[in-house]
Amino acid sequence: MFLYFLTLVLMVMGLYCLIAKKNIVKKIIGIVIMEYSINLFLILIGYKKDGIAPILLKNVSVEELTSRGVDPLPQALVLTSIVIGLGTLALMVAICLRIYEKYKTFDMSKINKLKG
Amino acid sequence: MGIILLILIAIMIIGSIVAIETKNLLSSVISCGVVGFCLSIVFLMLGAPDIAITQVVVEILILVILIRATITTDNTAIEGARDTFPYVSSLIFFGLFLIFSWFALQELPRFGEPLMRVSREYLKTGAAKTGATNIVTSVLLDFRGYDTVGEATVLFTSIIGAFVILRRKGRKEKSEADSEKFGILEDDDIKDSFEGF
Numbered sequence: 679m680f681l682y683f684l685t686l687v688l689m690v691m692g693l694y695c696l697i698a699k700k701n702i703v704k705k706i707i708g709i710v711i712m713e714y715s716i717n718l719f720l721i722l723i724g725y726k727k728d729g730i731a732p733i734l735l736k737n738v739s740v741e742e743l744t745s746r747g748v749d750p751l752p753q754a755l756v757l758t759s760i761v762i763g764l765g766t767l768a769l770m771v772a773i774c775l776r777i778y779e780k781y782k783t784f785d786m787s788k789i790n791k792l793k794g
Numbered sequence: 795m796g797i798i799l800l801i802l803i804a805i806m807i808i809g810s811i812v813a814i815e816t817k818n819l820l821s822s823v824i825s826c827g828v829v830g831f832c833l834s835i836v837f838l839m840l841g842a843p844d845i846a847i848t849q850v851v852v853e854i855l856i857l858v859i860l861i862r863a864t865i866t867t868d869n870t871a872i873e874g875a876r877d878t879f880p881y882v883s884s885l886i887f888f889g890l891f892l893i894f895s896w897f898a899l900q901e902l903p904r905f906g907e908p909l910m911r912v913s914r915e916y917l918k919t920g921a922a923k924t925g926a927t928n929i930v931t932s933v934l935l936d937f938r939g940y941d942t943v944g945e946a947t948v949l950f951t952s953i954i955g956a957f958v959i960l961r962r963k964g965r966k967e968k969s970e971a972d973s974e975k976f977g978i979l980e981d982d983d984i985k986d987s988f989e990g991f
Contacts, residue, residue, distance in 0.1 A: 679899055679900070679904065679905060680800075681796075681799060681800065681803065681905055682899045682902065682905065683892075683895070683896060683899060684800075684803045684804070684807065685803065686891075686892065686895050686899075687807060687892065688803070688806060688807055688810060690888045690891060690892060691807070691810050691811065691814060692810070693884070693888070694814070694884055694885075694888060695810075695813075695814045697880055697884045698880045698881055698884055699814070701819070703819050703822070703823075703860070703863055703864055704814070704819075704822065706860070706863075707813055707814070707822060707823065707826050707860070708814070710826055710830075710856065711810050711813070711814075711826065711829060714806075714829055714830060714833050717833070717845075718803075718833060718836060718837075721836075721837060721840050721842055721845065722840065722905065723902065723903070723908060724908050724910075724913075725840045725841065725905065725906060725908065726841075726906060726907070726908055726910075727906035727907065729841045730841060731841045731842065731843055732841070732917060732928070732929035732930055733843075733927060733928045733929065733930075734921050734927040734928075734929070735927075740917075740918065740921065740922075743917050743929075744914060744917045744918045747841075747917050747929070748840070748841040748842070748908075749908045749910050749913045750913055750916055750917065750920075750929040750930045750933050751912060751913040751916065751933060753842050753844065753845055753930045753933075754930050754933040754934040754938060754941075755938075755941070756842075756845055757844060757845055757848055757930070757934060758934070758941060758942065758945045760845065760848050760849060760852050761848070761852065761945060761949060762945060762948050762949060762952075763852070764852045764855055764856065765948060765949040765952035765953060766952050767856055767859060767860075768859055768952060768953065768956045769952045769953075769955050769956045769959070771859050771860065771862070771863045771956075772955070772956040772959040772960045773959055774863055775863060775960065776959055776960070778867050784819075784867070
């Protein structure tokens with residue numbers, strides 16, 4: 679239970695970085711940290727005590743895998759989520775570099791050409 | 795086991811504090827890398843070797859991309875008057891969020907005792923049905939194949955978006971200089987080329 683709470687603390691810190699920091703690269707780092715914490719939370723939920731990895735090795739029978747193996751479903755979905763995180767990070771950094779080219783700064787408060 | 799996990803997650807939290815609060819952008823990126831590699835070790839301990847491998851590879855790529863964003867740019871610290879409103883409002887919100895999440899987490903299954911209603915079936919019949927000894931792979935590519943197709947679509951879209959944003963030149967207006975450059979012949983050019991015969 680305490681481990682779950684610690685991952686949520688990590689997520690809140692990423693959210694704080696996303697909201698309160700002015701530097702765009704810091705905001706991206708905040709998003710990355712949130713991503714890490716959510717992935718960790720999902721994997722922690724699927725863990726079984728004294729569990730083995732869900733791989734059918736030579737010395738593991740199907741019955742033993744069924745009774746002792748950890749949950750494979752969140753693992754498959756988190757695998758998807760990690761790779762998607764990389765793609766979105768590439769998109770964010772591309773936008774960030776374009777903004778830097780135009781304004782010569784990463785400061786959010788100076789990027790105000792479209793301010794109403 | 796539990797204590798080692800606790801220590802690793804504490805290291806992750808310390809690394810993220812350093813990443814958030816340090817002034818230099820490059821050291822902030824490196825601290826973010828500390829968080830990612832600790833996460834990979836935690837995955838390895840929780841019985842998820844596939845995800846640990848993927849996390850290491852993706853973490854290296856994330857570091858390369860973020861260092862590309864910081865190393866050629868002006869990474870001096872941003873100074874200036876701080877607004878108090880985002881700090882105060884976010885601190886109040888996060889306190890409330892953590893209090894409520896503490897009560898919500900009591901309702902979840904305890905750590906080490908997952909529900910596994912669907913996945914017990916996967917573990918029991920996955921190897922016989924799909925022929926894959928790695929059950930994660932059989933879930934990813936067989937039982938939930940449409941999810942993987944969607945993932946490939948999202949990845950493709952985001953990479954196309956990054957490519958379009960980073961591209962130097964868009965399509966040019968057609969003008970005199972362009973037609974000469976691209977080899978489109980004007981009337982005079984055609985005349986000149988026929989004079990040779």
